[in-house]
Amino acid sequence: MSEKEQILVRYGGSRKEREIFLKSMMSPEGKPEVFDDVMVLDASYANMSGDICSSIFAEFGAEVIKIEPPEGDPSRKITPYGVNRNGTGVPFIMEARGKRYMTLDLRKESDRQEFKKLAGKAQVVIETYQPGQMDAWGIGYRQLSEINPGLVYIAISTYGQYGRKAQEMTDIPDTDITAQALSGAAANIGDIPTEEEPYNWPLRAGVWLGWYISGILAAQGAAIALYYASATGEGQMVDVATADSYASLVGYPVTIGFTWVTPRPRIGKHDFCLYPYGFWKTKDGTVAIAASRDHDFRGLLKILHLWKNEDDWRFSFDRIPDMIPLVEEFYKIIESATVKYTSDELINKALQYSIKSARSKWRGGGVPIVMKVQKPSTTVQNPHWEKRNSFQVFDEPDIGKVKLPVNFIKMSESPPRVKWVKCSIGQDNSYVREKYLK
Amino acid sequence: MENYFDYTKKIFDPAQVKEKPDVFKDLRVLDFSHVIYGPTVGKVLGSYGAEVIKCELPWVGDLWRFGVYWGKFWKHSNICFQFVQYGKYFFSLNLKLPKAKEIIYKLAEKSDVIVENFASGTAETWGVGYSQLSKINPAIIYLSCATYGQYGPMRFFPGWDLLAQAAAGVVSLTGYDGTDRYYKLPDYVGDFLPGNVGALAVIMALNYRKKTGKGQYIDLAQTEAVMRMMPNFTYEDIAGQELGRTANTDPAMAPSGIFKSSEGKFVAVAAATDEQYKGICEAMGHPELVTKYKDSWERLKPENARELYDMTGKWVGSSTLDSLVELAKKHHFAIAEVEGDLDITGDEWRRERGSVVMVPDEMYHRLLLPGPSAMLSKTPGKIRWLARPLGYHNRYILKKLLGYSDEEIQQLEKERVIGYWDDKPGIEPPVYYDIMQDPMFNYRGE
Numbered sequence: 001m002s003e004k005e006q007i008l009v010r011y012g013g014s015r016k017e018r019e020i021f022l023k024s025m026m027s028p029e030g031k032p033e034v035f036d037d038v039m040v041l042d043a044s045y046a047n048m049s050g051d052i053c054s055s056i057f058a059e060f061g062a063e064v065i066k067i068e069p070p071e072g073d074p075s076r077k078i079t080p081y082g083v084n085r086n087g088t089g090v091p092f093i094m095e096a097r098g099k100r101y102m103t104l105d106l107r108k109e110s111d112r113q114e115f116k117k118l119a120g121k122a123q124v125v126i127e128t129y130q131p132g133q134m135d136a137w138g139i140g141y142r143q144l145s146e147i148n149p150g151l152v153y154i155a156i157s158t159y160g161q162y163g164r165k166a167q168e169m170t171d172i173p174d175t176d177i178t179a180q181a182l183s184g185a186a187a188n189i190g191d192i193p194t195e196e197e198p199y200n201w202p203l204r205a206g207v208w209l210g211w212y213i214s215g216i217l218a219a220q221g222a223a224i225a226l227y228y229a230s231a232t233g234e235g236q237m238v239d240v241a242t243a244d245s246y247a248s249l250v251g252y253p254v255t256i257g258f259t260w261v262t263p264r265p266r267i268g269k270h271d272f273c274l275y276p277y278g279f280w281k282t283k284d285g286t287v288a289i290a291a292s293r294d295h296d297f298r299g300l301l302k303i304l305h306l307w308k309n310e311d312d313w314r315f316s317f318d319r320i321p322d323m324i325p326l327v328e329e330f331y332k333i334i335e336s337a338t339v340k341y342t343s344d345e346l347i348n349k350a351l352q353y354s355i356k357s358a359r360s361k362w363r364g365g366g367v368p369i370v371m372k373v374q375k376p377s378t379t380v381q382n383p384h385w386e387k388r389n390s391f392q393v394f395d396e397p398d399i400g401k402v403k404l405p406v407n408f409i410k411m412s413e414s415p416p417r418v419k420w421v422k423c424s425i426g427q428d429n430s431y432v433r434e435k436y437l438k
Numbered sequence: 439m440e441n442y443f444d445y446t447k448k449i450f451d452p453a454q455v456k457e458k459p460d461v462f463k464d465l466r467v468l469d470f471s472h473v474i475y476g477p478t479v480g481k482v483l484g485s486y487g488a489e490v491i492k493c494e495l496p497w498v499g500d501l502w503r504f505g506v507y508w509g510k511f512w513k514h515s516n517i518c519f520q521f522v523q524y525g526k527y528f529f530s531l532n533l534k535l536p537k538a539k540e541i542i543y544k545l546a547e548k549s550d551v552i553v554e555n556f557a558s559g560t561a562e563t564w565g566v567g568y569s570q571l572s573k574i575n576p577a578i579i580y581l582s583c584a585t586y587g588q589y590g591p592m593r594f595f596p597g598w599d600l601l602a603q604a605a606a607g608v609v610s611l612t613g614y615d616g617t618d619r620y621y622k623l624p625d626y627v628g629d630f631l632p633g634n635v636g637a638l639a640v641i642m643a644l645n646y647r648k649k650t651g652k653g654q655y656i657d658l659a660q661t662e663a664v665m666r667m668m669p670n671f672t673y674e675d676i677a678g679q680e681l682g683r684t685a686n687t688d689p690a691m692a693p694s695g696i697f698k699s700s701e702g703k704f705v706a707v708a709a710a711t712d713e714q715y716k717g718i719c720e721a722m723g724h725p726e727l728v729t730k731y732k733d734s735w736e737r738l739k740p741e742n743a744r745e746l747y748d749m750t751g752k753w754v755g756s757s758t759l760d761s762l763v764e765l766a767k768k769h770h771f772a773i774a775e776v777e778g779d780l781d782i783t784g785d786e787w788r789r790e791r792g793s794v795v796m797v798p799d800e801m802y803h804r805l806l807l808p809g810p811s812a813m814l815s816k817t818p819g820k821i822r823w824l825a826r827p828l829g830y831h832n833r834y835i836l837k838k839l840l841g842y843s844d845e846e847i848q849q850l851e852k853e854r855v856i857g858y859w860d861d862k863p864g865i866e867p868p869v870y871y872d873i874m875q876d877p878m879f880n881y882r883g884e
Contacts, residue, residue: 022589026657034646046711060642074711080669080689082738083677091690094672132442142445158774160813162446165787171767173714177688177696178774181706186686186696187778188624189612199614202696202704202776204686205623206611212667213631213811220634221812223641224486228461228817230648236816237449243774244793247782248808249634250625251521254794256507257783258806259517264779268621273505273518277600279609279620286620288604293501317509354596367596373620374607376670377680382605384592390662391671403675408666409639410587413654414646 019387026410028417033061038226039436040064040124042099043106043115046074047128047174048208049156049242051095052215053222054126058098059406059416062124065100065432067115069107072425085399088423091208094404096423103426112139114437119144119151121436123229124222126154130170131161141237151235152225154218158182160241179210179242184253191268192324200266213245270327275319276300278331279373280338286373287343289334292316295366299357303349303368304337346370394421449815452792460487461817465644467551468542469493469526470533470566473502474599474626475660476555476583477522478633479640483551484525485810485819491545491835492526493533496857499828503864513802513868515825521807523825524797530829530857537855539565544840546571546578550647551640555583558593568655577653579643583636587659597660599628606664615683632663634811692737693718693746696776697754704776705754705762717769722753792818799824801871827873828865829858834881 040057044050058064079089104111127134134140141153158174159166180186186202193200221238229235247253271277274292291300301307313319350370357365392406406418465488469480484490494500506516531538554561561567568580585597603609603622612621636658673681687695694708709715719727731737766773788794795809802824810819836842850856859865867873
């Protein structure tokens with residue numbers, strides 16, 4: 001980096017200059033890839049967490065070969081309200097990032113032999129069959145690690161690959177909603193107990209929380225295993241249980257269950273640790289407000305003209321009592337003020353206040369944050385994401401034009417990228433045979 | 439041949455985790471981050487053996503030390519903080535003083551990874567940004583975490599997990615259509631997930647560095663990481679309409695949903711594939727439905743999915759959980775009880791698996807923590823020790839890593855360059871603990 005560029009990266013550089021510089025610094029064009037020497041065999045079946053995991057490898061440059069039966073992976077048909085393009089569902093298209101698609105019927109012995117041959121040349125294998133299925137077919141970790149000791153073998157299932165529960169539940173397939181239920185996510189979303197049914201029931205998160213967490217963390221574990229393999233030549237097995245996903249990611253269910261010994265109630269729009277930290281109605285919509293630190297809170301009271309309440313709710317611990325009616329009361333006090341303004345007015349007020357307090361020499365004015373609650377349809381229109389190339393449109397003959405969220409990690413030397421989005425069944429059969437099975 | 443589960447039990451045996459090697463044992467991470475999002479990166483790297491030095495402001499400390507569950511501390515510490523910060527070294531120095539910067543530069547020279555999650559540009563103004571530290575150590579991997587990233591018109595906007603969720607649009611997906619009730623993804627998923635994505639990015643950069651010897655700068659935007667798990671953008675592009683909120687069913691599977699069983703337990707049931715659908719119809723005693731909606735496109739249409747949802751609800755409402763699980767085993771569809779905090783803590787299989795671990799600790803005696811998310815058979819993640827009071831490892835780091843003498847350290851203390859806790863829960867040791875007898879806190883050197 002030249003001296004000038006370094007100055008630009010700094011805070012003092014003009015906004016435009018910094019933007020141009022960082023954008024080119026993070027651009028994937030012409031840059032090397034981390035895993036350009038890695039081949040991934042993705043044999044995931046009827047479980048999108050495997051496809052999500054292999055997507056991450058493909059984005060980081062690995063050659064990912066998805067193995068599916070001749071009739072196609074059933075997860076092609078797992079799509080919201082059946083929406084599809086030429087028989088392939090939306091989530092499957094979204095995760096068809098830079099992969100090769102090959103058909104092999106693993107139920108047949110001859111195809112299993114071919115799979116084994118491929119696995120001999122692979123660095124990573126991903127599978128989501130019922131625990132023990134691949135092993136029974138003779139292509140599990142036990143057999144493949146014999147022919148390929150450096151192999152990293154990722155298995156994703158509901159209860160993992162070992163232990164009594166895994167054995168007992170082998171016949172029950174894995175889905176996202178059961179993963180959310182088992183890992184403590186669903187139990188903690190939903191309204192307070194006094195609300196009417198079904199609002200006080202456990203609620204499913206509106207995204208595939210279980211599967212996405214499992215897929216991303218499987219990729220993380222495998223990347224660690226590959227790092228170890230490159231140093232020692234030793235591969236290993238990476239076992240991800242979707243029933244762990246949420247609980248092991250956030251940690252709260254376990255530590256709170258242990259220390260407080262009583263279950264948390266569902267508290268819906270409220271929060272256990274921070275307040276105000278949630279959503280409030282305005283004249284024309286809903287805003288998210290986060291002003292939990294005491295000085296942020298004081299700022300919020302000032303801009304909402306609620307200073308008379310300062311005495312009752314002064315300290316952060318006043319604002320998170322373990323009494324839900326009290327929190328509800330507090331929620332309504334804030335709501336009484338927010339409904340008087342439009343969302344944009346509130347955002348503007350908070351911003352003006354924050355700018356003023358940042359410039360004050362005491363620096364204690366606080367930063368109350370107000371933000372409009374976006375819908376996916378409004379998020380895509382935000383010019384910020386356009387500047388950061390967060391979305392990309394692909395136009396492929398078999399799928400047509402599709403828009404995908406991409407570039408979720410920006411790296412200066414070896415950034416991830418999506419090279420194509422194609423997923424016809426068996427489209428790369430001859431390519432793979434030519435390259436790996438000759 | 440040996441039974442598969444005996445074999446896997448042997449290679450994953452949680453009792454042997456301690457003896458297995460650490461992948462990142464020669465790695466040093468300098469962690470300037472605070473709250474949850476940035477520190478998660480260090481936690482992940484630390485659990486695989488990296489030496490993570492967490493830097494905090496003396497007498498004040500990490501904001502999240504006070505982010506307690508319903509205002510209650512645990513042994514003068516915070517369980518929510520414990521989970522994000524285990525296995526780290528706690529170093530407390532005032533980054534803004536020139537003498538502290540000298541120490542930071544010395545540490546940066548010896549480090550491999552640096553993590554920061556201040557508002558974008560702040561680290562640069564404080565002289566610890568990528569442009570400054572990469573000059574000292576060109577092979578450094580520098581991760582900047584921010585809600586909206588380091589460039590773009592919104593980069594100055596402050597953010598929390600909630601704001602990332604709001605800006606990504608994920609909050610408008612959970613809940614019931616036609617109501618104004620908004621539910622966030624709980625427990626700061628908007629921090630933890632991007633934090634783990636950050637760890638993933640660093641591990642990728644480490645893989646790259648291993649091959650080429652080159653470090654790099656990583657710009658991670660929390661909101662983009664949340665957007666990565668939303669198929670909604672693609673859906674709206676293809677379907678031409680919004681997916682909207684999904685209540686407690688999965689619109690990609692029919693039937694699917696969370697229902698109440700006859701004994702009042704909440705149960706999630708789903709059939710993702712044609713095969714599972716056939717199974718659930720047979721289990722319900724409605725084999726005629728198999729042919730009625732043979733095609734999954736037909737089945738997933740909102741009105742048909744609704745019909746299946748209602749039927750499944752009635753069926754689950756008149757059965758017990760155990761009988762349903764037995765049927766699921768026989769007919770191969772997905773079912774699970776909705777587990778709350780206490781169920782997860784009490785589950786025997788999770789302890790057996792090592793996904794819930796009782797961590798013994800000298801200072802806090804014991805705490806139940808979740809184990810690693812991905813179990814690695816040869817190099818598993820470990821929890822080495824729990825979080826520590828503010829500045830607990832000051833002497834260890836200055837003496838062991840930088841070779842400072844006792845007099846120099848005293849001088850630094852006097853000039854308030856380094857510091858310790860104040861009389862405040864969250865940053866101080868537990869009352870029963872005699873810190874003056876602690877060999878690590880009073881590190882004397884070999």
